[in-house]
Amino acid sequence: MKIQAGEVNINAEYLTEIKPEKEYLFLIHGFTGSAKDWLEPPLSGHSICEQLDNGFNKITTDLIGHGKSDSPQIANHYSAESISAQIDAVITTFTQKKVILAGYSMGGRAALIFAVKHPEKVKGLILESSSAGIKKQSERKIRVDSDEKLAEFILQNDISVFLTKWMDQELFGTLKRFANSKLEELKKARLHNKPIALANTLRNFGLGVMPYLGDNLGNLNFPVLLLTGQLDSRFTRINAQLQTQFPKAKHVVVTNSGHNIHLEEPKRFVKSVNKFLEGF
Secondary structure, X not given: OEEEEOOEEEEEEEOOOOOOOOEEEEEEOOOOOXXXXXXXXXXXXXXXXXXXXXXXXXXXXXXXXXXXXXXXXXXXXXXXXXXXXXXXXXXXXXXXXXXXXXXXXXXXXXXXXXXXXXXXXXXXXXXXXXXXXXXXXXXXXXXXXXXXXXXXXXXXXXXXXHHHHHHOOHHHHHHHHOOHXXXXXXXXXXXXXXXXXXXXXXXXXXXXXXXXXXXXXXXXXXXXXXXXXXXXXXXXXXXXXXXXXXXXXEEEEEOOOOOOHHHHOHHHHHHHHHHHHOOO
């Protein structure tokens, strides 16, 4: 369903009928992904939403510039403030109750930005392979320059060329354990992305330009689950530090997984999330 969020339309989807008496779990995908990442089977097995606790209304959303949401050329629609407002519009369309937010990578950053801005609307937070941004200005500048080069590459090349480059990163190296046919299927699901939307996302919501949130985490007094893959040493290290900044955070390192845990180790991902959800 399309939801009006200011000047843009944001898409939200779910598998089963929404029941107002249930708690609400909203799931947000990563860069180049979509709501379907949670609603359709991963490389094997059932979809993530099908396996998650049925005591919850499970709603997924396409971030701006992804999936069926609008992909405007106007850059400021992709800012952290705008994305937070868009998430708010999606949530309030369904409920006025506090919700649980789950996000993968960039989607985790979006969920965290919303939680920092609206802690009174959040009951719990699940961050998969995510971060609170970059604190040092010198490191932020390096990331901005890197994302700008990547944005230009996207605009100057076919989307399939970019996706090959994106998926060949060391960050996603552990995906190569899967058959080539499965990897092509994963790539094909992302071919619908519009270059201008991906470029705008990098330029306006990349790690170098989003606000650093680390100094705000002590104000978030609800349970937080941090998930990282054992083979993703960088984000495991980042999240070990993040755990100390939240008042009520637990960090789970998932065995035999890299950055994309729900894709690489869906059973372990679901087990960890469902155990967390038992507390609500």
